[in-house]
Amino acid sequence: MSIHHQIIALDVMGGDFGPEVVIPAAALALDDMSGKISYIFFGDENRIKPLLGKYKVLEGISEIHHTSGIVTNDEKPSVAIRRKDTSLRLAIEAVKEGRAQSIVSAGNTGALMATAKLVLRCLPGIKRPALASVLPTRQGDTVMLDLGANLVCDAQMLVQFAVLGSVYARVVKGIDTPRVGILNVGSEDMKGPDLVREAASILTNIVFPGDYYGFVEGDDLAEGLVDVVVTDGFTGNIALKVAEGVSKLTSHYMKEAFLSSLPAKMGAVLAGCALKKVKKRMDPRYYNGGMFLGLDGICVKSHGGMDVYGVSRAILVAAHLVEQGYNSEVAHEIALVMNQQSNGIEPEGVIA
Structure with a gap:
């Protein structure tokens, strides 16, 4: 299911440069999505209005939602989630309320992740959302997850990450049957911790949107042996x-x-x-846009120090996820996997 028109909620006050970068980035994103997207800008109206006036392409497709609060880059997530007047919080709530289909922010990563999990919650069947991003390789692009949202995982979470990544590769990247690998200390079946081997066994024995390739090592990441790399957030963040x-x-x-x-x-x-x-080919701005996959709403994080082009790429990441009906596909595929497991598919060859 594809979406022909969508509204994107932008946390204008997030990032190192705020409205001075986010608003021209919104205008630039229209080069690829003209007529398909409109915006709600959350932030200080006195700073947003003068900038909007410089971009005629934004006329008629922009709404300003004035907010008095700002989440600073050094604010603790535990503090940020209690503040309900910030541009970040209100932009996320717009997605929850159905006023927007996605939220993009260049602000505090921890605060964004915590607030999005609190407000949007997870899709049915998903234990925890994963932070994913697309990385360049010798054979094309690879999506890797988790990159830091979950420092400790279990086997079922890794299996769900495989589904989340596979659906992304299929509906957004256009790969019919994505190859999925689990990051490990070796390619042999007997290597790695129990949770990794258990996840591998489950993926070998179930039908899911991808094709389980096997274990991949750290030096395989740049080779592009697989389309999706699955790992826990601790390992993934270090690798990134x-x-x-x-x-x-x-x-x-x-x-x-x-x-x-x-x-x-x-x-x-x-x-x-x-x-x-x-x-x-290696421009980090092109690959900007970390995706919190598994939430009941599209949430994308831009790097805080990105320029106009970089932030526009993050906006397009959100737009493409919505346009291709990513969350609907995930909900369908997770339900199929859960049904298989409830019918008695158990991991084989894992020593408890």
């Missing part, structure tokens, strides 16, 4: 941060090398087109 660090280190070494001498600088000029292609 390591990948980000290696990317920054590689960029640093390349700049250092090309600026090291006159011949090197000339080489950089000659290789300019190729270097631009590499930069574009």
Whole structure:
């Protein structure tokens, strides 16, 4: 089921730059979704109105919901969830109330996650939502989850993450039968903790939207062996941060090398087109937009330091999830998996 028109709730006050980036990003997103989306901007009306006037493309499709409260970047989630007057909270409640179909925020990650879980709750059958993102690989893009929402997981949660990731790869990425791998310390069946081996056994014995590939190791992530990588939030967050660090280190070494001498600088000029292609392929702004999958409502987190293009990509992530009816597909597939398990499918070969 696809949605032809949708309303996106934007937490305008979130992130490092607030309305000065979020509003032009909303305008930029219309280049891909013109006529399909409109906005409710949650934040300080005195800062939003002058900026809206600069973008005629937003006329007639924008509504301002003035809010007096702002969740700061260093505010504790336990404090943020008790405040009901913030732009973040009210934007999420707009989704709960049906006024909007998705919420996008560049604000405090912990506060967004905690508030969204409190207000939206999980889809029926889902134990906990997972934070997912798309990563570049040698063979295309891979969706990886969980990236930090659940530091401790059990086997059933990993199985559900596999369903969440598979549905995303199928309905948004257009992959009919996504390959799903579980991140582990080795590819052999006997390796890894019990919860990982139990999840692997369940995925081997049930029908779900993907095709279970097996275990993948850390150095397989960049190879693109699978379309979906499943892991717990503790491991996933570390893996993501390591990948980000290696990317920054590689960029640093390349700049250092090309600026090291006159011949090197000339080489950089000659290789300019190729270097631009590499930069574009690995541009973190293109992959911006962490998805809280499994919630009863679409919620997307933009990196707080992103520029206009980066935030526009996060808006498009939310728009595509809604457009392709992601949550309806998840609810259907989770119900099928639960039905199989209730009919006696148990993991095999796992020592208790």
